[in-house]
Amino acid sequence: MRATEAAAEARRVMEICNACRYCEGFCAVFPAMTLKRDFSDADVSYLANLCHGCRGCYYACQYAPPHEWGVNVPATFALLRTDTYAEYAWPPRAAALFQRNGVVVSLALAAAVALVLILAGLANPGGAFTAARPVAPGAFYDVIPLWAMQVVGIASFGFALAAMAMGARNFWRDAGARGAGPVAIGLALWDVLTLRNLGGGGNGCNDNSERFSMRRRWLHHAMFYGFMLCFAATCTGFVYHAFLGWHAPYPLLSAPVVLGTVGGALLLAGTGGMIAMRQVADPAVNPRALLGADLAVLVLLSLSALTGLVLLALRGTGAMGPALAVHLGVILALFVTLPYSRMIHGVYRGLALLRRAAERNMTPTSG
Ligand code: SF4
Ligand code: SF4
Known part of the structure; x- marks a missing residue:
C-alpha cells in the first residue's frame, strides 16, 4: 500500500484510538487494532476494509471534531478505502x-x-x-x-x-x-x-x-x-x-x-x-x-x-x-x-x- 494522505491520517487516528480504546466493543476494527502497537500502511489498509462504516465510533468519540484532535474514523477509513480500490x-x-x-x-x-x-x-x-x-x-x-x-x-x-x-x-x-x-x-x-x-x-x-x-x-x-x-x-x-x-x-x-x-x-x-x-x-x-x-x-x-x-x-x-x-x-x-x-x-x-x-x-x- 502506498503512503497516501489518507493512510497517514489513518495511522494517526489509530494511534489515538489504540491509547483510548473506548470503542473496543463497537466492531471488529478495534479488537484488530489492539493487536498492534505500530501501524504500517498495509495494516491501516486492512483496518479500513474491516470497517463497515456504521459511524458508531464517530458519534461516540470525545475527540471527534470540533476537538483539536479531530478523530473521525469512518470518514478517514472511507477515504482510505477508495485509495485501496485504486491501489490493488x-x-x-x-x-x-x-x-x-x-x-x-x-x-x-x-x-x-x-x-x-x-x-x-x-x-x-x-x-x-x-x-x-x-x-x-x-x-x-x-x-x-x-x-x-x-x-x-x-x-x-x-x-x-x-x-x-x-x-x-x-x-x-x-x-x-x-x-x-x-x-x-x-x-x-x-x-x-x-x-x-x-x-x-x-x-x-x-x-x-x-x-x-x-x-x-x-x-x-x-x-x-x-x-x-x-x-x-x-x-x-x-x-x-x-x-x-x-x-x-x-x-x-x-x-x-x-x-x-x-x-x-x-x-x-x-x-x-x-x-x-x-x-x-x-x-x-x-x-x-x-x-x-x-x-x-x-x-x-x-x-x-x-x-x-x-x-x-x-x-x-x-x-x-x-x-x-x-x-x-x-x-x-x-x-x-x-x-x-x-x-x-x-x-x-x-x-x-x-x-x-x-x-x-x-x-x-x-x-
Ligand atoms: S473513536 Fe474516539 S472514542 Fe473511539 S477509540 Fe477512537 S479515540 Fe477513543
Ligand atoms: S465506523 Fe467503522 S470503525 Fe467505527 S464503529 Fe463503525 S465499523 Fe467500527
Missing part, C-alpha cells in the same frame, strides 16, 4: 478513470454496449429487431444474434472475474494474514453471509446521528441477496441453455424468471433506499468527494434491476429487442466496472474478515 486494482489506470468520473464512465459504458447490441439487432433481416413476436423459446436470439450476446457477455464477465481475482490477490499479498485455515474461512464466510457486523451491538448503525437504526443493515441485505438471486438466475439460464438445450425467454414460473424477478425487486428496493440515504448523509462522516463513486455503483445496480423488470414486462411486444439491448448493456457495464467501484469492497472486506478470523486468538497489546 488491475489494471490500475482503469481504477483512476472510474474514481474521477464514476457515473459518467458507467453510463457511457452501458450506452456503448447497448449500442453494439442494437446495431447487431438492426442488422437482422426483415426488421426482426423491432417486430412483435410471441414469447417462445429462442425469441431473444431472433432479435439480437446469439453470437453478439455471447461475445460481449464472455468478454465483459471474463474481464471482471480476472480483474477482481487480481485485486484480491494484490490485497491479500499486501494486507492479508498467514495461515488462514478452514475454521477461519468458515467464520469469515458466516460473517459475510449474515452481515453480522452491520447489526452493531444489536442496535444497528448510526445513519445520520447518535440514533441507532437497522435500516442500513436491511438495505444491505436486500442489495446483497437481490444481487445473488439475479446472479443465480443468470447461472440457471446458462445451465438451461448450455446443458438442457432450453432457450430464453423462459416461462413466467421458470427458475430463471422467478429468481430474477424476486432478486430484481430486492435489488431495486435496496439500492433505492441506499440512494435516498446517501443524499441526506451527514457530510462530516460521508466525504462529498466520494459521492460520485458511491452513486455510480448504486445507479448501475438499480438500473440493472429496473431494466430487467422492464424487459420482463415488454416480452412479446415490438419493444422487446431495444429493452433487451439496454438491459444487457447495463448488466455488462456493471460487470466491467465491478473491480473499480465500491462493489469491490465486498471482496476486500471478505478478505479482511478472513484475516481477522485468522488472528482471533492473538493476544492484544497493552493500551
